[in-house]
Amino acid sequence: MTFKTTIPNRALGLLAIIAIVFSLYVLKPLIMPLLFAMILGVMIFPVQRFFERRWRCNRIFATIFSIILIFSITAILFSIIFVQLQGFVNSGENYSTRISELYENLITYIGDAFNISNSSVINGNELNMKKLLRGNLGKVTVFVTESGSFMSDLVLVPIYLFFFLYYRRFFRVFAYKVFKSKSQSFVNMMIRKIYNVQKNYLAGLLKVMLIVGVLNTITLLVLGIENAFFFGFFAAILLLIPYIGVIIGALLPTVVALATKDSIWYAFAVMGVFGLIQFLEGNFITPKITGSKVSMNSFVAILSLIAFAMLWGISGMIVALPITASLKIIFDNTPGYEAYGFVMGEPVDALLQSKAKQRLKVWKALRQKKSVT
Known part of the structure; x- marks a missing residue:
């Protein structure tokens, strides 16, 4: 009876996981701005707290000032990157001409060294190096722009960020009500x-x-x-x-x-x-600076990067490690899920050591015992 009831429960659990993953994929335009606003909120909160405690600012003004400050710095940084990349792309004609010459010289050298006719390779239409480079150098800026798509919605992220910072105590009380079975200190x-x-x-x-x-x-x-x-x-x-x-x-x-x-x-x-x-x-x-603070093993880190990249693309790769590290903390402190937190963490040295030394010690002990007898 137990076996028969276990199979439907597992099937329902698998269907629930599939439904959650599908929902996360479909709701990417809604979820990604929220996640980035949360991460930015962690960065901005010390600035907001500085304005509130040191300058005695009202919370609403401290929130607005800190957001404006951080976004101004970010806008300046992205402007510098865009201008520099645009200059790189504008020089693409000169770069492609020079690299085409190097390519042709390389083909000529290989042809002379191995006595191979290379005129068809250089002059043929199958592979035109100059045209290939000229057509793809301009895609560098496009790639960088797309990789920064989490900042594309310049309205939603600051709005979410503002409410996360301004309503932080309100959300804390909400957490108390959600986890009523737990103490407020927990x-x-x-x-x-x-x-x-x-x-x-x-x-x-x-x-x-x-x-x-x-x-x-x-x-x-x-x-x-x-x-x-x-x-x-x-x-x-x-x-x-x-x-x-x-x-x-x-x-x-x-x-x-x-x-x-x-x-x-x-x-x-x-x-x-x-x-x-x-x-x-x-x-x-990275292990020296962040390893002791984000205790997560490399296998889980790589697996999370691949999974979030499949789910949300490049934006997913950016948020993969912070989200996975937070899930590990939740699993470690949730009854019944400690095993998942354990497998996500760094293994202790004892679990990584080979048993060869231990077997060698046992073998030496047996030999000594035989020699004595």
């Missing part, structure tokens, strides 16, 4: 933990972006690449888009190195050093 502890993990993640991300931007800029300055400061920090900003952003950030200075330098080795140097910096960032810098 609800406050949960809210504080979620807020701290979001704040620490964002603060750590800003530190990582600053460090990576400085390293990138120093590399490009040493190699003599044009617009080193812009390309260095632009690649660091693209860390907001995990994995993909790094590739895009390294691609632009590589193209400039190919187009402006006499040797192709400058482009290989840019790719190699950017790859090294990415390795250091992923394995040392």
